[in-house]
Amino acid sequence: MRKFQKSLVAVTLLSLLSFANSESMALTIEQPKVVVPNVSEEVIENAATANLPVQQLLLFVNVFEQLRANYVEEVTEETLVNNAIKGMLSGLDPHSEFYDSESYKKVQEFTTGSFAGLGVEVVSEDGLIRIISPMDGSPAKKAGIQAGDLIIKIDSTAVQSIDVAKAVDMLKGEPGTEVVLTIIRESERSPLTIPVVRDVIKTESIKGELIDNEFGYIRLSQFQERSAEEMKTAIDDLNKQAMAKKTTVKGLILDLRNNPGGVLDQAVEISDLFLESGLIVYTQGRDPASRIDFVANPGDILEGAPLVVLINGGSASASEIVAGAIQDQRRGIIAGEKSFGKGSVQSVVNLANGQGMKYTTALYYTPEGRSIQGEGISPNIELLSLNVDSERNSNFIREENLAKRLNKGSDKEQNITTFAQSEKARGLAISDNQLYEALNLLKSLIFVKDVLETQ
Structure with a gap:
């Protein structure tokens, strides 16, 4: 009886997972023999001798047969099997799922940009x-x-x-x-x-802007197939704009706020643009031997210029890989709010008849071994999203406004580094306070760098 049960379960499991099988089958525990087309005796024997959870699979077959025969509305075996697979995957974590042929086509559209x-x-x-x-x-x-x-x-x-x-x-x-x-x-x-x-x-994954002629700003909205190439182009354009103004790009703000992620290799390549060497990220699955390291190649596209990376609660997955690499390698400052915390790796598998599945196979870890999953990336400097009225907050009375003030005692020129600020930059204090504060932070990094280089 035990051998019969194991054979029956093996046949049942194989038949339920075989999307190439187009014939309907009635499967019951009492049925003495089940014929499964397109499955060899060798495959069945191997499955029968495997360590299968026999009682649980028999329970599944029993439920399957009860629903097929007695559910209030007629339901096909295909629907029951598909629903069972969906439940099997969705019950594991929020990112594992089964796709029918129509939904699988839509999933593959994500990286195309339209x-x-x-x-x-x-x-x-x-x-x-x-x-x-x-x-x-x-x-x-x-x-x-x-x-x-x-x-x-x-x-x-x-x-x-x-x-x-x-x-x-x-x-x-x-x-x-x-x-x-x-x-x-x-x-x-x-x-x-x-x-x-x-x-x-x-989607336009990248937008660049030169603020006050010398501060680069690049907004990356999602990681698509050509994002790294577009990032290079955007930085080159900023350098050309700065040269036309007879200056240079002194630092860069990389805005990853509300960036949900995307293609892994693009996250690695974009991180590599700013790093000279060292680990960018590694993935680790259940098997210790499954670890995969992603390492930076020589060459920093900014040539060491200060870098500020903006993140928030909408920054996830690939965004967190970039932020984690920059943070752990001390290449730049991470500013804003704590990221989403989606640090798991999903593998997409093509199934028969245009169907597919996605399931979690590993977790992402930063260069220092921090797991992103459920933790996210905490900023070095927290910048809350606030509504600020800069006009109302800047009406200060100064000494120069006082009657009978004393005149200055000397006309000696002060050799102090200052950064001119345009009306557009000041307007960020109201329209995008986080970006405004990130700009001030970038200026501080540039100032400190200049001071250290002159000593």
Whole structure:
């Protein structure tokens, strides 16, 4: 009986996972013989002798047969198997999932830079959907969706009443159609209702700007297939702009706020741009021998110029790899707010009939061996996102404004380094306080560097 059970379980397991099998099969515990097309006797024998959890698999087969035969509505074996696989993966962690042929095609669109939807990176959380970050220029960003928002209702459907994968599918749709999201935001006392019009998302992963003729600013919104190449181009453009102003790029702010991540090798290559040598990141799976190290090559594109990296709670995955490498190698200052903490590696596997699966195989570790998963990257200097009225806060009375003031006693010129600040830079204090403070921090690093070089 034991041998029969193991053979039956082996056959059952193989048949359920064989997407090439197009024939329907009725599987019951009492059935004395099950014929599985396209499975060799050798494969069945190997599976039968493996250390399988027999009782649990028999329980699965029993539930499968009960639902197939007696569920209130007719349901196909394919639907039951697919649902079982979805549950198997989603029950492990928020990032493991099964894709049918249609959803798998959409997954592969992420790195191309053009796709339809709301433009948000999401993760499942207790049956709800958490926004990791909205993409720059996306419908979600324009509608006011923020990193950390928790979606509890899509149109009139409560998210917890449906499968998370189905809820995510409901966010997708034809360009121009509207979806109404009900969200919970930590700073609000009651849920918010936000309508969002779907559109084709054409992402520009990198934007560069020269502030006050000598301070570089690059915004990286996500890691796509050519992000490292685009980063080089953006820095070259900043250098050309500075040369035209008869100056140089004295330092750089790399803005990774609300960057949900993307392609791993691009995170490694971008980190490598700023590092001369040493470890960038390593991955470690269950097997100690599975460790993979990613090491920097000689050459710093900034030639040692000060670097400030801005992060916040919407910075995840690849963003955290870059921030962790820069921080551990003491190459720059990490400023802003603690990052999201998504430090796991997912492998994507092609299955039959255009289907696929994604599951977690390893964790990311910074050069000093810190796990990013669940911890995130803490900034060296915390910069909170604040609303600041610089006009109201800068109306000070100085000595020069006082009547009967004493005149200065000497006209000796003061040899002190100062940084001129344009109206646009001062305006950042109101429009983007974190960037404004990062700019001041960069100036401080440049000042200290200049002082040390002159000593």
